[in-house]
Amino acid sequence: MPNTYTQIHLHSVFAVKHRTAIIAPKWKYDLYSYMTGIIHNYNHRLLAINGMPDHVHILIGMRPNQSLSDLMQQLKQGSSQWINDQRLTGSRFAWQEGYGAFSYGRSQLPAVINYIANQEEHHRTRTFLEEYRRFLDAFEVEYDEQYLFKSLE
Template identity: 35%
Template sequence: MEKRRRNHTELAVHLVWTTWKRMPLIRSSELERSLWRVIQNEAEILGCSVLAIGGMPDHVHLVLVQPPSLSLSKLLNQLKGVSSSVARTQLGSEAFFQWAEGYSAFSLSSTHCQNAIAYVQSQKEHHSLETLWERWEETPDLELWAERPS
């Protein structure tokens, strides 16, 4: 007899996080590609389905579906940790790279999920044309007045 699943979840989330003090630390397309690749790979290792990833030199947008057993804080800690390690390796010991402490997370209905995917895939265009969705650009600026870590 076939065993039936008792639970069905579709936990789609739009995540946004920034670099330290919103400094433009993602300066090259090479670094950007490396970061997006490692973020996607790590998210998939954690059981997520990445739907879109994009951003600007000072922040990242990520739309994904996450498993119910994975907390947002664990997910973000892993993604930020692995990607900052890759960035530091790629940039070398003389360069500074660090993510800010906080993040924003927005739950998405199936309708809003498609909007979020389109928004994330067009990040550079939205920023150049200043057609930003302010709500989806909000992040906690915890580090704005903090000292730069050594």
């Protein structure tokens, strides 16, 4: 009997609404654990997760049973609700609309995992928007500046 075989590795990046730096070191790993649970509940494989107070990077081994847009909706919606239910921020938490997603081959995974693990180091020398533009440019993704993640407010 035939089966479906895939190897899909996606690196996604998304930001806190208004790029507010409110993901606190005190609870960020609990957030990452919660997000990992959502990813696993949809039978995907989490390869790396990390971020900064205003954004998150996730590398997933994606199963073809769900679209990326559906997974991102569930991930952002579920984690927002968890943060709000836990009352981890002084105001209502939300993710900014949209996300970036970039595909990688198996041989590239160690470098991407290392990149995600070392977010604090990368952001000593470049802002989130500089980082995001680099991804878009490197992957030759056409974009309109007005639709990029909002600048810090």
